[in-house]
Amino acid sequence: MTQPVKFYFDFLNQSSRALYILFEASKIPFEAIPISMLKGEHLTGEFRDNVNRFRKLPAITDHGFQLSENVAIFRHLSREKLVPEHWYPRRHLGRSRIDEYLAWQERHMGVACTDYFQQKWLVPYLQKTRPGDNAVSLARKQLDHTLNDFETLFLNSRKFMIGDNISYADLNAICEIDQPKSIGYNPFQNRNKLARWYEAVRDELGLYYKNVHDEFERNLKLRNAEQSGAQARARALEQ
Amino acid sequence: MTQPVKFYFDFLNQSSRALYILFEASKIPFEAIPISMLKGEHLTGEFRDNVNRFRKLPAITDHGFQLSENVAIFRHLSREKLVPEHWYPRRHLGRSRIDEYLAWQERHMGVACTDYFQQKWLVPYLQKTRPGDNAVSLARKQLDHTLNDFETLFLNSRKFMIGDNISYADLNAICEIDQPKSIGYNPFQNRNKLARWYEAVRDELGLYYKNVHDEFERNLKLRNAEQSGAQARARALEQ
Numbered sequence: 022m023t024q025p026v027k028f029y030f031d032f033l034n035q036s037s038r039a040l041y042i043l044f045e046a047s048k049i050p051f052e053a054i055p056i057s058m059l060k061g062e063h064l065t066g067e068f069r070d071n072v073n074r075f076r077k078l079p080a081i082t083d084h085g086f087q088l089s090e091n092v093a094i095f096r097h098l099s100r101e102k103l104v105p106e107h108w109y110p111r112r113h114l115g116r117s118r119i120d121e122y123l124a125w126q127e128r129h130m131g132v133a134c135t136d137y138f139q140q141k142w143l144v145p146y147l148q149k150t151r152p153g154d155n156a157v158s159l160a161r162k163q164l165d166h167t168l169n170d171f172e173t174l175f176l177n178s179r180k181f182m183i184g185d186n187i188s189y190a191d192l193n194a195i196c197e198i199d200q201p202k203s204i205g206y207n208p209f210q211n212r213n214k215l216a217r218w219y220e221a222v223r224d225e226l227g228l229y230y231k232n233v234h235d236e237f238e239r240n241l242k243l244r245n246a247e248q249s250g251a252q253a254r255a256r257a258l259e260q
Numbered sequence: 261m262t263q264p265v266k267f268y269f270d271f272l273n274q275s276s277r278a279l280y281i282l283f284e285a286s287k288i289p290f291e292a293i294p295i296s297m298l299k300g301e302h303l304t305g306e307f308r309d310n311v312n313r314f315r316k317l318p319a320i321t322d323h324g325f326q327l328s329e330n331v332a333i334f335r336h337l338s339r340e341k342l343v344p345e346h347w348y349p350r351r352h353l354g355r356s357r358i359d360e361y362l363a364w365q366e367r368h369m370g371v372a373c374t375d376y377f378q379q380k381w382l383v384p385y386l387q388k389t390r391p392g393d394n395a396v397s398l399a400r401k402q403l404d405h406t407l408n409d410f411e412t413l414f415l416n417s418r419k420f421m422i423g424d425n426i427s428y429a430d431l432n433a434i435c436e437i438d439q440p441k442s443i444g445y446n447p448f449q450n451r452n453k454l455a456r457w458y459e460a461v462r463d464e465l466g467l468y469y470k471n472v473h474d475e476f477e478r479n480l481k482l483r484n485a486e487q488s489g490a491q492a493r494a495r496a497l498e499q
Contacts, residue, residue, distance in 0.1 A: 074413060075364070086353055093359035100355065117327055117336040124329035125314070127366035174313060 025050040026098075027082040029072060031058045032237040035134065036091035037079040039196040043095065043189065046229045049102045059147075059244070092123045095189055107186040118183045122175055122190040126197065133167035134200040136160040142204045142241075146248060164201055168208055172215045180221050187225045195222045195230075203238055264289040265341075266321040268311060270297045271476040274373065275330035276318040278435040282334065282428065285468045288341045298386075298483070331362045334428055346425040357422045361414055361429040365436065372406035373439040375399040381443045381480075385487060403440055407447055411454045419460050426464045434461045434469070442477055 028044060028051045030037035044051045056062045056078055063069070064076050073080040075089040083101065088094055099109045109116055137160040145152045171194070175182055182190045198208050198219065209216035223230055267283060267290045269276035283290045295301045295317055302308070303315050312319040314328040322340065327333055338348045348355055376399040384391045410433070414421055421429045437447050437458065448455035462469055 086356070088356055088360055090360045090363035092363045093356060096359050097353070097356040101353075114325055114336070114340075116339065117325070117332060120332035120335050121327055121329045124331045124366065127363065128371075132367075 023050070024084055025052045026102075027052050027054055027072075029054045029056050029063075029068065029078060029080045029082075031056055031063075031078050032233060032240055033058060034078050035131075035196040035200050036193075038199070038233050038237060039189075039193050040079050040091065040094055041233055042192060042196075042226060042229045043098065043104075043108065045233075046226065047098075047102070047104045047108070049098060049104065091193070092127075095123075095193075099189075108189045108192075110183070110186070110188065113184075115183050115188065119188050119190045122182065123193065125174070126193060129167050130171060130194060130197045133160075133164045134197045137164045137206065138200040138204065141201075141206075146244060149248070149252075161206070164206065168198075168212060168215065172212050176214045176218050181218070181225075187222060191218075191222045192226070195219060195226075199234060199237070203241055262289065263323055264291045265337075266291050266293055266311075268293045268295050268302075268307065268317060268319045268321075270295055270302075270317050271472060271479055272297060273317050274370075274435040274439050275432075277438070277472050277476060278428075278432050279318050279330065279333055281431060281435075281465060281468045281472055282337065282343075282347065284472075285465065286337075286341070286343045286347070288337060288343065330432070331366075334362075334432075338428075347428045347431075349422070349425070349427065352423075354422050354427065358427050358429045361421065362432065364413075365432060368406050369410060369433065369436045372399075372403045373436040376403045376440045376445065377443065380440075380445075385483060388487070388491075400445070403445065407437075407451060407454065411451050415453045415457050420457070420464075426461060430457075430461045431465070434458060434465075438473060438476070442480055 026044075026049065028040065030041055030053065032038055032041070032055075041053070043049075044053075056068055058078060063073070063078050068080075069076050072082060072087060073089050074087075077089055079091060079094060080087065080089050081094050081097070082088075083097070088097055095109075098104055109119060137157075140156040140160040141152050144150075144156075175190075175194075179185060181187050182194070202208055209219070265283075265288065267279065269280055269292065271277055271280070271294075280292070282288075283292075295307055297317060302312070302317050307319075308315055311321060311326060312328050313326075316328055318330060318333060319326065319328050320333050320336070321327075322336070327336055334348075337343055348358060376396075379395040379399045380391050383389075383395075414429075414433075418424060420426050421433070441447055448458070
């Protein structure tokens, strides 16, 4: 009998959001198991010992087979489950073009969006300090540069990255860009092509995207409010 | 009519060596086009304009289709050409396990081996200076840590990474490790499992590996000798 895939995720993590949307939009039966990275749940207990030796999210267990790494999970699902062809099309060498982006993003888009999010939000949140100006400024420069490259190398006159249909490259990229965008960075300034592409991807994904994205932003706001509250209480105690 | 794949490479680059060995060992018809990165040939002329918009090696052109990124090229060849199954086996979810390694290496093995090679050899070579002690020491720590992770996460009691047969994960990894190894770093110290695995991979690849590897080391020695000669002449002129 077919068991649903166990999917371990945290919406604060961009790859978790991309895969969650893929599961939902493709109607792959799955059991959603939220793991809080801020609470360090990916480092301890059941998850570390029995789910994922990398101690990383996202992760899946498929009939006992444990797998890590966003793009590896995507390819696993596209081979083992019924995933609509447009996410990873065989036609016109679409897969090769998507693979090229998915490899590039590991060392560019993924790094730049994560760095900015960490310096501007995550590190200050965890250490209860203000963001370091220098670190944020460096991360911002890297991000500007990477988004320029993304627009030049991967976007064109067509609606989506590899043509008229949305693929996993688009889904992966929009979730990456939402990471800095959700904390105040404007990715669209002087990037009209990127702005048009972003809107097309968002509209095409519809509610699958909106629900996950709203939950992500709500989560961020909640954390910010908690921290502001704690800081206000700390200041009140100091006075 | 089937045209050979045009393959642009430089043996100083680890991914170029891995793919070259794959082409040869799999008997895929290809036209080998060496591009010298030290001379900046990947940044100019025909290559930049008509071969690879990323200005990166390795790259291929397959019937006019241009593709970049090591792992994307590997998957393209495994889909479009006759590549022996053991490099990317469907059995027992081998592909998913290989994909997991190939994603992990982009942000770990690839980064650590490249950083060490750059700090210890490439930057000093290009700038005609001695390596920076601090930068080399940092890169060395990162490399130590990454190779420990590699041994713990990916090697086991079996001969190769995913079982009794060699796969592209092994080929990719040995070429990465050769990067620091070729300039004096010992990857085997306190890593018996890694040493056994390395030997098994090297022996399995036989002459395909040996020829490419010898050419890489000869190339390195030649560059070093040229530079020593230039430095000796410079010192003689200063006296």
